[in-house]
Amino acid sequence: MMSLDRFAELVGAYGASPARWPAAERAAAVALMKASAAARRLAEDADRLDRLLDSPETAPATRVLQERLLATFAGRGRVRATISFAGYAPARWLPAGALACSLLLGIAMGTQVPRLAELDDDALAQNAASNVITASAGDGDIWLGGVE
Numbered sequence: 569m570m571s572l573d574r575f576a577e578l579v580g581a582y583g584a585s586p587a588r589w590p591a592a593e594r595a596a597a598v599a600l601m602k603a604s605a606a607a608r609r610l611a612e613d614a615d616r617l618d619r620l621l622d623s624p625e626t627a628p629a630t631r632v633l634q635e636r637l638l639a640t641f642a643g644r645g646r647v648r649a650t651i652s653f654a655g656y657a658p659a660r661w662l663p664a665g666a667l668a669c670s671l672l673l674g675i676a677m678g679t680q681v682p683r684l685a686e687l688d689d690d691a692l693a694q695n696a697a698s699n700v701i702t703a704s705a706g707d708g709d710i711w712l713g714g715v716e
Contacts, residue, residue: 570596575607584615 570578570593578597582588586598601607629637 570600575600579610579614583618584611
């Protein structure tokens, strides 16, 4: 037999329709609903909520409401939504600022990566020399890392 607490969880999660309840608990829940007035009240409450949720979301706006809304905005004119910083609109300086930031980031990363990777000038020179791309004279293959 199902407890009233479990039945409340069941109708709270799945609604009042037994068809939505898990099949393993459906028979016990229906039996409890037939035997208990408290379970029937829970099912009725869940049914009212189900009907409310199944109803249309909104009613169409009345003509009075439409006129009131339009009258609210009629006298305002056109509103420009722009943000300015010291008199400059972002549309003008944002692309240049993004370019400047990316250039500075590239320079900073290019100068700091060898230091962060703990590479000194000799290691960098040796690495550069070993990665020279050479083309063989015969079939046009490209070799990385020196000559064959």
